[in-house]
Amino acid sequence: MESIIQSLTIKAGGETVTRIDNYAAYLTQTYRNLSKGTKQLLGNLSGYGRNDVFSGTVTASVSMHPTIGFFHPTNDQFFPVWALANQVMTIEIVLADPTSVFTSGNVDKIQVSNIRTLVPFVTPPPSVVVNATRAISDGKSIFYDYTRATQTENACSAGLRNTFNLHMSGVRSLVGIECSFIDDDVLQDPTKDKSEVFSSQNLREWRLQLGPNATIPNGVQGFTHSPYDCQTLLVSHLSNNDFEQLADLDINFADYDSKHFSFSYGFQDKSEGNGAALSFSGTDSILRIHTQHASPGPSQRVRLLTTYHENVTLSIGDVVQVI
Secondary structure (H helix, E strand, O other), rough: HHHHEEEEEEEOOOEEEEEOOOOOHHHHHHHOEEHHHHHHHHHHHHHOOOOOOOOOOOOOOOOOOOOHHHHHHOOOOOOOOOHOOHHOOOEEEOHHHHOOOOOOOOOOOOOOOOOOOOOOOOOOOOOHHHHHHHHHHHHOEEEEEEEEEEEEEEOOOOOOOEEEEEEEOOOEEEEEEEEEEEEEEOHHHOOOOOOOOOOOOOOEEEEEEEEOOOOOOOOOEEEEOOOOEEEHHHHHHOOOOOHHHHHHHHHHHHOOOOOOOOOOEEEOOOOOOOOOOEOOOOOEEEEEEEEEEEEEEOOOOOEEEEEEEEEEEEEEEEOOOEE
């Protein structure tokens, strides 16, 4: 049900801390990497994984918990809302065009009403609030660390070889990336299931390039993939998880290549601290993704949607800003 959202923006004290322009695709990438238990929980709360078609007038109630890093800090911090001017936090939601969400062409209107927000608070001791507020008045800041997700899109060249350039000049610590091919012809066809936009586009090999000489993997051949080759699937998940965590994931191997395909690489797994991620210091700050496809390759109507996750810090003082 959350796929009716086109974009989601979170602001704290007027500063944009997270902006997801294609929230439906972000949900798809996030959902496919979750455990079976988590999927079942989200299915009961938010309707994750539902593939039925709405017809006529339907009313549904959704309990939405945004699966973004700002609400899930990795170092057990609690966000100091009380330190913001007027304690202002803003969640901006833009709804999608119904034709881009539902399989059936009969849905022509989405209406949202009766929005209720539940925010659990941890109340700090008064002395902490007083001392922190005094420190902010003296020009000091409170720092809140979190992982921010950013999306970027690159059109395919219509050839069997493609190179996608991701400019990382503002990224100080890259946690990882996840890439999906989106076919606009499928997305805009009201008779087709929207999940089918995430096919492999006959991908056979891919690699990452960090500067002129450093490549992942090292050597003359990249990571391979085919309907019968699971190397990309294993590399994507093992670079982000250990083997026990991988065993807990709920992966649909039957539909992976045709409906739920993505490839990813993690530079910081779940057992590492945020100092272990990738730094672009001393490079041209461009991450290049090279792909090679079997015929027919992706057309120019196909885009590579890349979501990259970076470690950032929110500085809360006289001015609230991401650093």
